[in-house]
Amino acid sequence: ADDDLDPITLEELAEHDGAESCWKAIHGRVYDVTDYVPDHPTEEDVVLEWCGREATEGWDNKRPGVPHSPRAEGLLEAYLIGRLVDEEGEPVEAATEDTDTVAERLSPAEDERLHRAMLGLPLDGRYRGVFIDRGVIQVNITFDLEDGHFTGLAYRHLAYRDDDYLAMEEGDDLYPVLVQYRQILERLEGQPVTAIFALYEPERVVDDVDGYTGATLRGAKVISAIRDALNRGVYAWP
Numbered sequence: 035a036d037d038d039l040d041p042i043t044l045e046e047l048a049e050h051d052g053a054e055s056c057w058k059a060i061h062g063r064v065y066d067v068t069d070y071v072p073d074h075p076t077e078e079d080v081v082l083e084w085c086g087r088e089a090t091e092g093w094d095n096k097r098p099g100v101p102h103s104p105r106a107e108g109l110l111e112a113y114l115i116g117r118l119v120d121e122e123g124e125p126v127e128a129a130t131e132d133t134d135t136v137a138e139r140l141s142p143a144e145d146e147r148l149h150r151a152m153l154g155l156p157l158d159g160r161y162r163g164v165f166i167d168r169g170v171i172q173v174n175i176t177f178d179l180e181d182g183h184f185t186g187l188a189y190r191h192l193a194y195r196d197d198d199y200l201a202m203e204e205g206d207d208l209y210p211v212l213v214q215y216r217q218i219l220e221r222l223e224g225q226p227v228t229a230i231f232a233l234y235e236p237e238r239v240v241d242d243v244d245g246y247t248g249a250t251l252r253g254a255k256v257i258s259a260i261r262d263a264l265n266r267g268v269y270a271w272p
């Protein structure tokens with residue numbers, strides 16, 4: 035049906051770029067909305083900005099991701115004057131490049147990431163955090179959260195005074211401490227974030243390894259490093 039409409043080029047369109055004459059191309063059709071501009075329910079600037087241009091993006095996003103209502107579409111039809119063509123007279127596609135991404139944008143009612151952030155719940159992503167005492171890092175931990183559950187828990191650094199636990203090997207005096215630290219992560223893997231509070235009683239989580247009781251292991255340091263990571267927020271999106 036659009037073939038019956040007058041062909042209008044981008045050049046012609048561009049001549050009508052202000053309040054005295056305001057044409058807009060929307061989804062391949064050209065509208066002379068000069069008379070409507072003073073009636074538009076916003077500051078005039080909002081609509082004037084799009085005069086003389088391919089204005090589909092503005093029309094489809096009166097606010098980001100929110101198109102005009104069917105009532106507005108009905109109004110628009112009264113101002114139809116032609117169809118948009120290029121120099122060869124071929125129809126010009128609407129500049130939908132941006133509208134595609136905008137259409138994928140979630141509304142505030144659907145955006146679960148926003149909801150979690152507003153409730154102060156941790157977002158999914160990669161986290162990193164530390165436990166520091168007297169300026170020295172003792173525990174540096176990394177993990178991912180997936181649906182609020184731990185995955186990929188690992189120590190990036192683990193030390194006490196001059197002892198680097200991660201460099202220890204079986205047979206070393208303090209090797210059992212490293213084993214206990216690793217057990218903590220094994221027990222937390224796959225658990226919800228709230229599972230960290232079990233570490234206040236590490237003997238419930240960690241085996242007694244070679245005479246080192248769970249109680250000697252500072253579960254609190256791991257809790258602290260994890261809470262530091264959560265406080266810092268997402269280090270990298272998944």
Ligand code: HEM
Pocket residue numbers: 058067070074075076080081084089090092093095096097101102103104105106109110113
């Ligand atoms: C292309 C550029 C345009 C932009 C950026 C734009 C923007 C806006 C904004 C910000 C609002 C108010 C916010 C809201 O209702 O949620 C609005 C509402 C409205 N606009 Fe536009 N507008 C444009 C063009 C037009 C045109 C050409 C018409 C009519 C011929 C029109 C008709 C309306 C109507 C009827 C409303 C009331 C709400 C609705 O029915 O969706 N607008 N527009």
